[in-house]
Amino acid sequence: MARKLLVLGEVREGSLRNVTFEAVAAAKTAANGGEVVGVLFGESVSALGAEFVQYGADRVVTVENEKLKQYTSDGYAQALLAVIDQESPEGIIFGHTALGKDLAPRIAAKLQSGLISDVTGLEEEGENLVFTRPIYSGKAFEKKIVIDGLIFATIRPNNIAPLEKDEAKTGDVSSLSVDIKDLRQIIKEVVRKATEGVDLSEAKVIVAGGRGVKSEEGFEPLKELSDVLGGAIGASRGACDADYCDYSLQIGQTGKVVTPDLYIACGISGAIQHLAGMSNSKVIVAINKDPEANIFKVADYGIVGDLFEVLPMLTAEFKQLLVNA
């Protein structure tokens, strides 16, 4: 059955986020031959429409308004409901990001619909569109279907491969004018704390530190490795509790759940709490002094050794590899 799907795109520092391209790929599967319409909100976002199309959207609808410059639930909800009203889609795909997690439940509630959150895969099986998502912090998975109402889903970054970019593909980029009013929350200030550039949930490579890094300065060799690999820094609860780093870096049951291509755990013992946040990473490397550490049980590759000795060597080796590549 062909369906018409919307994808709410996300812009970060002037560019479309990678999760948006992944959401387009998910929407293509859900549309099953139907139309996929990209949706973009902001002050001036039409120029990004072309790339949205090159990654698979058939066309793009934008709502440009200075009140949409920053995400607020009230502003985005008004804009999205106006687009839904114009387009009458059968479903909407969001990223399972701060924005998608905040907005999607509200729109689903407003439209008396279900919402399947944190999706890591989807496929058409017979009459049903079947979504896969992790539950119990990734220790189990469930398959879900929508039985009534619109199809709403948020997709977890880094799990659904984007379509190949087709530079030749063109599609209509139209704008819809929406009168945004009565914002009930006012953002006074945004404090950027996250590691520059690479967002933890979307990072392809994460170098994470635990109690074994011993101090705030102890994260330096991790940062050097992460910079070489274009990755992001993460941490275990132990490192956060000990004040070696900010809680925004915490990966685990309370904290962020990540699924990078490569996860390098440095001085992390591998408490279940931490494993819940990273065990679905594609490749896990453990570096720990303690050969009995639990982290070696989930790691694909392990080095038993002092991270302060191993990391500089590893950084140098990767530098050499990437220079030669």
Add this chain to the structure above:
Amino acid sequence: MNIYVLMKRTFDTEEKITISGGKINEDGAEFIINPYDEYAIEEAIQVRDANGGEVTVVSVGTEESEKQLRTALAMGADKAVLINTEDDVENGDQFTTSKILAEFLKDKDADLIIGGNVAIDGGSGQVAPRVAELLDIPYITTITKLDIDGTNATIVRDVEGDSEVIEASLPLLVTAQQGLNEPRYPSLPGIMKAKKKPLDELELDDLDLDEDDVEAKTKTIEIYLPPKKEAGKVLEGELGDQVKELVSLLHNEAKVV
């Protein structure tokens, strides 16, 4: 100030997960207050202590959730309400739970509603924002700081590591992110007092709802465990050689760099 906390009893995911009869096996497992809801309860108590008022903790669940509600009372909440859906709801989803909570809350004149930002079992994070929408009040999710001054709230919201400072006014719903506070343990006098605090039990009938009103919009068709991961390769030899081998494995075998 009239404060409500949305609480869920959850499976402690530090437990080993097994499946029997197509469902997660709960026999003998530990159940806890969802950790993010603990932050919510703590924050509610602190806001009440600073501003006066009353904290009511509400949970949609079964009789078994009473234990976690008593714990919330022992922490310092004033009242608890269990909306027992055991007889009425077999396969609910987030639509179901939020509809029930919103029906309960709609005539309560809550100034502040606090929930956890996500439950660690189902992990959807939908219920609280849905409830806010159904009640037509503003909401702010994943907060790490809350200051209330009269009817104004100044909030710090965690946005994937960045922080937004947001102003909003009451009534308001917020969801707790880690870092909001340090939840207290129930004290012994707290536990004694909790036994005498009111814990009301309601069913759908009491909210003028019937099963059809809250029928789920989504359905779980299968639950399964991820494939068991083989133990990895711990490298051996001189450290320098191990490092070279690791880089080569990541580049040539795993192909992630």
